[in-house]
Amino acid sequence: MRQDRGHEDVRLPLASSWRRIHGSVARDLGIAILGGRYAPGDVLPGEIEFSEQLKVSRTAYREAIRILSAKGLVESRPRTGTRVSQRSRWNLLDPDILAWAFQAEPSEAFIRDLFELRMIVEPAAAALAAERRSGLDIARMGHALEEMGRHGLATEAGRAADQAFHNAILEAARNGPLMALSSSIAAAVTWTTIFKHRRKGLPRDAMPDHRLLYEAIVAGEPEAARQTMTELIRFALADTEMAMRP
Amino acid sequence: MRQDRGHEDVRLPLASSWRRIHGSVARDLGIAILGGRYAPGDVLPGEIEFSEQLKVSRTAYREAIRILSAKGLVESRPRTGTRVSQRSRWNLLDPDILAWAFQAEPSEAFIRDLFELRMIVEPAAAALAAERRSGLDIARMGHALEEMGRHGLATEAGRAADQAFHNAILEAARNGPLMALSSSIAAAVTWTTIFKHRRKGLPRDAMPDHRLLYEAIVAGEPEAARQTMTELIRFALADTEMAMRP
DNA sequence: GCGGTTTGTTTACTCATACAAATAGGTTAG
DNA sequence: CTAACCTATTTGTATGAGTAAACAAACCGC
DSSP states (O other): OOTTHHHHSOOSOOGGGGGSHHHHHHHHHHHHHHTTSSOTTOBOOOHHHHHHHTTSOHHHHHHHHHHHHHTTSEEEETTTEEEEOOGGGSOTTSHHHHHHHHHTOOOHHHHHHHHHHHHHHHHHHHHHHHHHOOHHHHHHHHHHHHHHHHHOTTSHHHHHHHHHHHHHHHHHTTOHHHHHHHHHHHHHHHHHHHHHHHHSOOOSOOHHHHHHHHHHHHTTOHHHHHHHHHHHHHHHHHHHHHHHOO | OOTTHHHHOOOSOOTTGGGSHHHHHHHHHHHHHHTTSSOTTOBOOOHHHHHHHTTSOHHHHHHHHHHHHHTTSEEEETTTEEEEOOGGGSOTTSHHHHHHHHHTOOOHHHHHHHHHHHHHHHHHHHHHHHHHOOHHHHHHHHHHHHHHHHHOTTSHHHHHHHHHHHHHHHHHTTOHHHHHHHHHHHHHHHHHHHHHHHHSOOOSOOHHHHHHHHHHHHHTOHHHHHHHHHHHHHHHHHHHHHHHOO
16 A cells, blocks of 8 residues: 555655755756746856855766756756757756746746647546546546545645646556656646735635546546546636736 | 757757766666666665776766656665656656667557657647748748658658758747657657668658648648648558558 | 868866765664 | 664765867968
């Protein structure tokens, strides 16, 4: 009964990673880049200079740069130095990058783009889930839905249940890459939710839509699932947009 | 006229990254993990032992591990060591990971999953492109199409033009995350194409479909664009499946 | 003069070593 | 039996020295 970790275990960036120095430097620089403090093409100060400016060793600094480089944010070469890559090379769907982007107050355009992508992907995922769900999937979704109803979206537990619900749908779709994609976005959307509740009270009650979606998947009706998921995202977008224009 | 680098510049993993030691170690271990030689949950040998086994310094080895860790493949903690993460944490859409997966002879299931995702995303992208394309976009697509016709898909130049064509469509869709997603997949699909041609001769002529798609986008007809893109991917899948079962 | 080559300089890259911090697992006190 | 406390092991951080790559400027044969 320890083995269901793979499920609860949502796709948020590991808390442990930014507890070490290399992680926190990577995070800080990442946020600075995502926030536009360093623009594509800019070259960072040299290793020695920058690392001692940040009060860390060259080792830690270099490991941080390796992390950023692995995510496509920077490229470094001898002689030329380390420079911020073109935006087209950034792995915008990397969970850390999404988290950093939201940390740095994302542009409205970026949020709209994300919702547009969700609108493409998640209804399709819901449809697949309706075709392929197993009894176990249904049980998980039902449980998450119940938890969600009990706690409400205002609480931490409630949001966790919401994520678990959506995660169960993705798992039922039986497609690894699709799952990696959507759960990255879902993690980011958790941020928007927090971001949202930070400014306003709680918006419209999301439970009825979630229940409709659940029933469609249980009934094995792909088109109904697609439709309700579309509605659900449309409402989420509306809420978010309302929160963005106070 | 140097500023159009952002376009030719496809999203293949940088050749430069695996030329350095940390990069090549990361690549080797990445392929080993993707290929199943190390399973999720396995712990790697300790830093000192493993690094000297690989004939590299601990520094270089650690930087390689940071890269893998940034892509979600491994997690390391003091005392416990470095272990391969659960598959659900892997960033399956990271360009490097996709490349490594194909390097390690990907499973049929994985390829099918990728095509399923393409089938969801790319037709939608084509529809958006038909709505939003500018004159410049059209010019780029036209040019790429012409090049593609001149060289054919059997040549390196032809495949590059194909990628440029699809890239131009993605850019016309005006959605950063969507672009990041599709071009990652596109890079992977280049691998399948190579993989495909490695076993058989060239399959069906892809030009007519591409031209239809082009015309739909030029005409600004989203539904037609969606439809033709769907067809195009369907054929690509059929070709790939045929190549996989000899 | 002119095109290719060498040299030089700057930068990241690699290596080796030392020490610090964290923590799983055993040990002991209560 | 529980909880506090060691401690051995492993990753994390720091530093210094030396290597290799990339670019530019000086150089040299023609």
